[in-house]
Amino acid sequence: MIERVWIGVRDGGPELVFLHEGLGSITQWRETPAAIAALTGRPAFVYARQGYGTSDPVAVPRPLTYMHDEAARLPELLAAEGVRDPILIGHSDGASIAIIAAGVVKPRALVLIAPHVFVEDVSVRSIEQARDAYAELRPKLARHHADVDGAFWGWNRAWLDPAFRAWNIEAYLPRIEAPVLIVQGEVDEYGTIAQVEAIARRVASETMLVAGAGHSPHRTHPAEVHARIAQFLTTALAG
Numbered sequence: 001m002i003e004r005v006w007i008g009v010r011d012g013g014p015e016l017v018f019l020h021e022g023l024g025s026i027t028q029w030r031e032t033p034a035a036i037a038a039l040t041g042r043p044a045f046v047y048a049r050q051g052y053g054t055s056d057p058v059a060v061p062r063p064l065t066y067m068h069d070e071a072a073r074l075p076e077l078l079a080a081e082g083v084r085d086p087i088l089i090g091h092s093d094g095a096s097i098a099i100i101a102a103g104v105v106k107p108r109a110l111v112l113i114a115p116h117v118f119v120e121d122v123s124v125r126s127i128e129q130a131r132d133a134y135a136e137l138r139p140k141l142a143r144h145h146a147d148v149d150g151a152f153w154g155w156n157r158a159w160l161d162p163a164f165r166a167w168n169i170e171a172y173l174p175r176i177e178a179p180v181l182i183v184q185g186e187v188d189e190y191g192t193i194a195q196v197e198a199i200a201r202r203v204a205s206e207t208m209l210v211a212g213a214g215h216s217p218h219r220t221h222p223a224e225v226h227a228r229i230a231q232f233l234t235t236a237l238a239g
Contacts, residue, residue: 002077003053007034008043014085014108014237016044017078021114021216022155025144029091032218032226036089039230040237042172045081051154057147062154064164067093071100078105088231091157091214092116092190096169099199103175104177109236110176111229114215116191116234117198118168126189127159172201173202178207179239181232183225185213206232 005026018033020026025048037044049070051058063069074097078086088107090098095115102110116123132135134156138148143150158164180203184196196207208228210217218225 001054001056002047002050003055004045004047006043006045006079008037014042014087015083016040016042017086017107018044018046019084019088019095019097020048020052023052023090023092023151024048024091027053029145030219031222033036035222036233040233042087042233042237045083047077052145052151054088054146055129057150058154060150060154060157061085062158063159064158064161064167066154066158067097067169068100071097071104071176074101075104079138083088087111087236089229090115091218099176100169100172102178103172107178108200109233110177110180110181111232112180112199112203113218113225114188114191115182115195115199117170117173117195119165119227120191120194122192123190124160124165127156131156131160162220166168170202174221176203179232179236181229182207183210183217184208185215185217185220187209187212188215190192190215 003026016037017237018029026046033044033046050056086105086107087109088098089111091113094113098110142148180197182196182205186209199205210221213220
C-alpha cells in the first residue's frame, strides 16, 4: 500500500507530482503542495514512497540503488493514478529521483529543491551527525512515519555506506527535455552550490538561491519559494 492524496480538481490537464526527501512524507511537505496547487491552478498528487509515512514498510538495509529503483517504479505509479502530463516537484532524494525518471516520464517541467547528483563530503558529515543524534530525532520523525526506524536507517545507512561515495546521476541530466527550476538554500547543510552548477552545465535551467535557507527552503521561506515556483510553472505551462 502506498499512502497518497490528491489536492484540487483534476481536469485532464497537467498535474503536479510531489516527491519527498530522504526522510520525508506527505505531512512533512506541510502546506507546500496545497499552496503551489492554489497558485498555479493545477491539481497535486502527493505520495509517500514505500517505507515512509503510512506506506508499506521496506526491508533494511536498502540497496544502494534505492533512488534508481524508485525512479523505475514512478511510471507505473503515475499510470495507475491516470497522470499523463506530470510536473515533477522533488525535494532532496525526491529531486534526484525526478532527475533519474525524467527521461522516461517526460514531465512538462521539473522543480528540483536541494537536489543531489553526486555525493559531497558535507552531505556525509551531516548524515553522520543525524545518525549520532537519532535518539533525539526519533520522537519528531515518529509523528510522520509508521515505521520510523525503517525510514531512518534505510536512508542513513545507504548514504553512509562507503560504496555509496561512487553514486552519481549526472549521466541522466542530458536526457531532461523539460524546463528546470533549481531551488537551493545558500546554507544547505546537505549540499553545496556545486550540485546546482553540475546540473546547470548539462541542462538549461533557472536557479533560485534562497538567502539564509538550509536544506528545506520551502519550509523556512515558504512565501518566496512558493511564489517563485508558481511563477516558473505558470511560464512553463504557457510555453
